[in-house]
Amino acid sequence: MTTEPDLIDRPVSFAYNYRMRCGCGGVEDLSAVDYEAEINDAHIPCSRCGGSIHFGRGVAALRDLNDPALENEQLSRLAWYHTSTSPDWPSLTNEEQQRERLRDFRLVTDEQIARLSDLALHVGTYEAAIENVLRRMKYQNDRDSRFFLYRVALNLDPTQVETDYRDENEQRAARLTNAELRDEGLHAVRYLNVYESPGSLSLAVTAGAIAAVQMVDLDGHGLVPDHDAELTERLGSFQRDLDADRQRPLPPPREPILALEQLQRRAAPRRGRAADSGRSTGPEFYRLWESIDSVLAERYLVGVNAIVAREFRDAVRPQRRDDDGAVRAYADFYATRAFALTHPSALIADLASRPAAALRARPAEIDR
Template identity: 30%
Template structure:
C-alpha cells in the first residue's frame, strides 16, 4: 500500500516547556532554525535545550501498528544487493587491516557489533532525503545510489508505541535495544530525514522482499530544461581563465562552464522545499570537464525524484521482487 508522498507537507511542532502544539510549513522551520521564530505559546527560541521540535502527526497512518506491514517502505543505498542474506562485514578487511584492528579476536567482536545493528527503512521522502544528505556529507556525489521499495512480512510483530530517534551520533541503532525478544519492528520519529515522519528499525528477518532501481532514473526525454541547460553550457568555455598573482599559487579558478553549471543546479534547487535545497545543490554540482548532457540529465533525474515521484514508483513496479 502506497502512502501519499508530499515533500512540501506541513509539520507538527511540540514545545517541551509549555506543551503547546501547532502546525507549520517548512519555511517556518527554516526561520525557526535561524532563531527568527519563537514558540507561539511561551516565546522560546531554538537555542534552549527543551525548545520545540518537530513531532509526529497524529494522522500518520503508520501509527496504527496493525497497518505497518501493509505499507511500502523505502531505503536508499550504494549497495546493489541490500540487504545481503549472509552479511559479512569482515570480507573487505585485508590482513593488514585485521592486524591493525588487534587480531582475529578483535575482528570477531567487531563483526558481531556490526551484525547487531538494526536496518533502517522509512518513507519515500526519507529515503530521497537520506541519499541527498549522504551526497553532501559523505562525498558520495559520484556514487551510484539505489532506491529500494521494501515489503515487510505480514506476520511481523510491531513494538507498541514509537520512540524518539534512537540512533547514536553516527546513525547506528542496536537492534536488541529497540526490538526486545518477540518484537520484529520498532517505529521511531525521524528527526534527520523527512523530519516528523515515522521510520522503522528492524532486522533482516522482518523483510519479505525488495524491489530495486538505480537512481536517478536515466532521463531520456527531450525535456525543455535539459535541452536549454545543455545549449547554455555548450555555449560557454570549459577552460578556466589563467590565474594571476597570489591566486595562481593557491587554486585554479573555475571555468565559465563550471560556474554556469552550478548556477543552473542552484536554480533547480530553489524550486524545491527549503530543507532539501542545500543537499540538492551539493548533489547537482557541475564538475570541471563534465559532459554537459550527462550532467543535465542526471541533475534533472535528481530533481524528478522529488518533483515527480510517480515515474519513480512506476519504475519500481516494473521490477521483479527479490525475496530476502
C-alpha cells in the same frame, strides 16, 4: 521470484512543512520557507507557554498525527522504502567478509565490529529513502555512487512491535542491533526520523521481518525526461561562457606562496572536479554555476520544499567542473537525481510493477 506484493502506498510529497516541539510540550507548525530562512534567528513563538522555540532537528515533532504506521496492525500492509548502494540489499557478503571490511577502519575494536555487523535494518517513507541519498552524497562521500531504491514488504506480528514510537533525538533507535531487538522480544521499533524527512516515522526491523523487496536503479530507470529545446540552448550558452572563462589567463598571484599553490594544483592529477581542474576557479566560475543551478532548479525542483531543495543543491554541487561538456553532464546528473523528488508517482508505479524477490533472514547492512 514471487508476485508483486499488494501494498498500500501513502501519499508522497516533498512540499511538506514541519512541526516543532517546545519544552513545555506544545507543538507549532513551521513552514519550510521560514525554516530555510531561519527567521527570528531560528526562533518561533510557542502558543502554549508564550515562550520561544529554537527550531531545528533536535525539536522536530511528528508531522502526521494520523499516519497509519502508528498502528501495529497496519505496518505489514504499508509499502516501506530503503535506498542503498548495494544492488541486492539486504543480501550482502557473509559475516566474516563484513568483519574484514570493518577492520579496515582504524580504532574499531572486535566488540564494535560485532555490533556493527549485527545492526538492524532500516526502512521508512519514500521521502526519507530519497533524502537518505542526498545525505549520503553530501556527508558520506557517495556523490558518485549508484543508488538503488527498494520497495519493501514486511511480515510483522503486531504483538512483536514496540508500542508508540521513539524519538531519534532522545532514545536509541537508529543504531539498534538485531540482538537487542530479540532480547526485548521485538522484531520492529518505530522511531521519529529527524535526519531524513524530519518528522516522519521509520522502522528498525530484524532481517527476518522483511518478506520481499522490489528494486529500481535510481540512475538507470529510464524515466527521466529529456531537456527541452529552450533549456538545451541555455545550457549550450552556459558551456560557451564556461569555456571562455577556462581560457581566460589567470592573474599573477600577488604572493609567492600563492604561486607555489597554483603550481601544485596544476601538477595534481585531474579527477574531474572543479577543485582539481588545473587552474584556480575565480568568481566568474562560481557566478556561472550559480546561474546554471538557478535555471535547473526552476526546471527540475518544482514543488520541492526549500530545505530539501537546499540539501539537493549541496549534494550535487561537487559535480560542477570546468571541462568540455561539463554543463550538459551536470544537467543530466541533476535531472536524473531530481526525478525521484518531482515524479514520485511515476517512479513508485514503475517500482511496484517490478518482480518481487522473496527473502529469508539475511545479515544486516552496515549502513543504516
